[in-house]
Amino acid sequence: MKSLTKAWIAAALVLALSLSLKVIVNPAWSGEAAPISRTEVLRRFLASATPGPLEAIPAPPSSGDSGGWRFQSGACQAAAFPSGPRGSLDLFARSHARKRDRIAYVYQGEVRSTPPTSALGMDVIVHRLTTAFRPTNEPGYVVLIYPVTCAAPSGLPWAQLPTG
Amino acid sequence: MLASRPQTIFNGVLTSPMSTASAQRLRIPTRLAMRSRRRLFAFTIGVLVANAVATRVIDAVAQLGPANALASGLGLSWAFWLSFALCIRLALIEEDQPAGARDFWVCGAGVAAALIPISPVSSLACTALALFMLLDRTAGVYLKAAAMVALAISIQLLWSRLLMLFFVGPVADLDAHLVGLIMQTPVHGNMVGFADGSHRLSILEACTSVQNASVALMLFVAIVRTFRPQPKVSELYFLLGLFISVVVVNIIRLTLMAQNIEMFHLVHGDIGWPVINAIITVIGLLWAVLSVRREVFD
Numbered sequence: 001m002k003s004l005t006k007a008w009i010a011a012a013l014v015l016a017l018s019l020s021l022k023v024i025v026n027p028a029w030s031g032e033a034a035p036i037s038r039t040e041v042l043r044r045f046l047a048s049a050t051p052g053p054l055e056a057i058p059a060p061p062s063s064g065d066s067g068g069w070r071f072q073s074g075a076c077q078a079a080a081f082p083s084g085p086r087g088s089l090d091l092f093a094r095s096h097a098r099k100r101d102r103i104a105y106v107y108q109g110e111v112r113s114t115p116p117t118s119a120l121g122m123d124v125i126v127h128r129l130t131t132a133f134r135p136t137n138e139p140g141y142v143v144l145i146y147p148v149t150c151a152a153p154s155g156l157p158w159a160q161l162p163t164g
Numbered sequence: 165m166l167a168s169r170p171q172t173i174f175n176g177v178l179t180s181p182m183s184t185a186s187a188q189r190l191r192i193p194t195r196l197a198m199r200s201r202r203r204l205f206a207f208t209i210g211v212l213v214a215n216a217v218a219t220r221v222i223d224a225v226a227q228l229g230p231a232n233a234l235a236s237g238l239g240l241s242w243a244f245w246l247s248f249a250l251c252i253r254l255a256l257i258e259e260d261q262p263a264g265a266r267d268f269w270v271c272g273a274g275v276a277a278a279l280i281p282i283s284p285v286s287s288l289a290c291t292a293l294a295l296f297m298l299l300d301r302t303a304g305v306y307l308k309a310a311a312m313v314a315l316a317i318s319i320q321l322l323w324s325r326l327l328m329l330f331f332v333g334p335v336a337d338l339d340a341h342l343v344g345l346i347m348q349t350p351v352h353g354n355m356v357g358f359a360d361g362s363h364r365l366s367i368l369e370a371c372t373s374v375q376n377a378s379v380a381l382m383l384f385v386a387i388v389r390t391f392r393p394q395p396k397v398s399e400l401y402f403l404l405g406l407f408i409s410v411v412v413v414n415i416i417r418l419t420l421m422a423q424n425i426e427m428f429h430l431v432h433g434d435i436g437w438p439v440i441n442a443i444i445t446v447i448g449l450l451w452a453v454l455s456v457r458r459e460v461f462d
Contacts, residue, residue, distance in 0.1 A: 007199065011207045014275055018211060021281040022218040026226075087332055087369025089354055121329040132282045 038082035076150035109159030287322035387452035
């Protein structure tokens with residue numbers, strides 16, 4: 001066999017091997033169960049951390065957004081949403097804020113007034129590199145919407161809420 | 165290290181005894197050292213870029229089915245596939261040289277990176293390989309041209325996304341303020357009021373100019389390097405013109421969308437998107453052809 005033919009065969013094998021590895025470990029085709037949705041994780045957290053009943057705020061179907069929950073925060077009604085898909089700038093969650101509302105963001109247990117862009121960005125990079133082989137939720141924060149007349153619901157044990 | 169690269173090569177046969185000895189010193193098999201340098205780099209770029217986009221192609225096929233995925237560019241734009249093909253072609257038309265030990269080590273590392281089943285690692289390795297080729301004084305003009313296209317491809321695949329991961333907010337805000345300035349409507353962050361006051365337009369990552377600019381950059385570099393492998397300073401002006409054009413087209417699109425809800429659905433819908441994408445692709449092509457008009461038409 002000519003050396004050029006051998007080289008082509010070797011190149012094709014390397015290419016096939018590298019692409020096969022991508023297919024084999026791709027979470028979409030792995031058959032593993034999908035992780036619990038971030039909406040459900042948030043529901044479980046709020047159910048255990050707040051006294052009153054929760055009211056679902058469903059996301060439009062096939063929008064890629066995650067639904068949120070209305071909950072009682074002291075004497076006020078607040079709403080919490082998992083952050084939206086990357087690049088969506090939490091459009092769905094923020095669309096529920098009225099003029100008399102404030103928006104806050106919870107990430108890694110901390111309630112803040114601006115989205116945790118830098119911290120989240122670094123965590124997303126680490127997540128992509130370390131958990132590429134199994135279906136997992138990407139790290140995200142929680143968007144809180146509450147009336148300006150009320151305090152931010154920072155008294156909840158937010159540190160117990162997983163970021164993913 | 166190899167002190168010098170063998171000079172006399174005919175049909176891939178290494179004739180310099182010094183280089184053969186160097187290769188043996190480095191435990192690189194002589195048969196391998198005889199391999200063509202251009203093919204080695206073309207192959208490594210091909211493997212890296214194929215692996216960099218593999219996840220997106222797999223996802224597109226899984227979600228849309230093979231036929232629809234193929235029709236929609238396999239999860240990427242057709243500008244990408246054209247640029248990829250031109251990049252490989254540029255590397256393959258380089259004057260033949262034997263691959264040296266350093267080339268084998270670098271390309272071996274690239275292939276090893278491609279075997280890691282995480283696509284962004286391949287994009288990162290593609291950037292590193294492109295920078296190596298650009299900085300390598302022994303690389304010919306076509307290999308350097310291929311390296312520039314590979315770098316533009318990796319910018320589109322990895323670096324523009326990383327940029328948006330951290331700066332999507334300010335970029336979207338800037339676009340919203342430009343639209344608000346033109347329409348004289350109120351702006352709040354990335355949201356701008358409709359001209360008729362009925363709604364507010366939210367500018368998201370996919371609507372920003374950066375996404376279009378990175379695709380246009382890749383196409384521009386691929387076309388220009390194909391017709392003129394050696395870069396010229398004047399290209400920077402054409403590139404600047406291209407970026408300004410892309411931003412202007414995008415701002416016009418956003419301004420049209422913010423007129424009223426009917427216009428929004430028209431421009432943002434199934435007809436408007438492909439039309440705008442086609443316009444941006446044509447603009448990228450026009451600026452590229454304008455830049456290499458002498459090489460194309462003379």
